[in-house]
Amino acid sequence: MNRTLPLLVAALLTIVGNAAQANVISNGSFETPDTSTIIVVGAGDPTITNWTVGLIGVDLVDAAGNGFLSGAAADGEQYLDLDGSPGPGSISQTFATTPATQYTLTFDYANNYTTPGTAQALVQVADGATTYLSNVISHNTSVAGNLDWTSYPAFTFTAQQATTTLSFMSMSGGVFGGILLDKIEINAVPEPASIGLIGLAATSFFVVRRRRLSV
Ligand SMILES: [Ca+2]
Known part of the structure; x- marks a missing residue:
């Protein structure tokens, strides 16, 4: 034998x-670049590897050393606060897709509890011709010591173009108090x-x- x-x-x-x-999203866990505290990233600043930042800005947050939020990351040591210092931001990433192939989006989200109320953000998956997903996410159950990360229901779409874009846009107007994001993946079915x-x-x-x- x-x-x-x-x-x-x-x-x-x-x-x-x-x-x-194969996960087609790069740095979806926001572990790069590594920080021991927090990195304030304004619109157009390419600091967060593979992500484009828009509106006012976002914060790249180390779960243990950021100084204002306590609670573990959903994955790894870092996550993203979609409301930066100071103001609502957006992130987007364009990734390669094979037309007629199915992909599934998953991610975890929470909220910056230092501002009372419900944080909201618009999540979109689109290419130049088609919007596959346009949905508002809301979160208000994060507390100190437990961010209560929530898994977004897996969303599957069939790509039509060679590239597709995933974006998150804060709908929370406060200086802080934004949606927190981590563990973003898009996997080919x-x-x-x-x-x-x-x-x-x-x-x-x-x-x-x-x-x-x-x-
Ligand atoms: Ca992470």
Whole structure:
């Protein structure tokens, strides 16, 4: 028996799985650049890797050392406050898409509790011709020590252009008190061919295992 076959099948499973789950959003967890406190980023400032900042500005926040909000990030050590210092901001990222391919958007959001009330933001997925998603998110349950990160329901769209843009725009007018964002991902939905390949690889793996166990 070829003893390397199970390893090859396992490697194939990993490769296919990774390809099917490729996240096309860069720096969606806002871990770059690394800060131990907070970085104030105004409109047009390219400091936050791969994101374009608009309106007035946003704050890149270290969960542990920012000095005004307490509570863990949804992912990693940093997150974004969509109301910067001082005022509402927006972020956007344009990413490569394959026409006729399905993608799923997921992200976590919370609110800057230092300003009472409900924080709101507009989230959009669009290309030059089509708006796939335009929805207002609201959050008011964050408290000191627990930001109560909420997972946005997975939104799936079928891309039509070679590039698509994701954007978040603050609708909270206060100086602080904005929507907090973290863990933003857009993953390609596995195509039927990929799913078939995964199934084939899995079947092969278990057949080989059964053969090995029965020897
Ligand atoms: Ca993060």
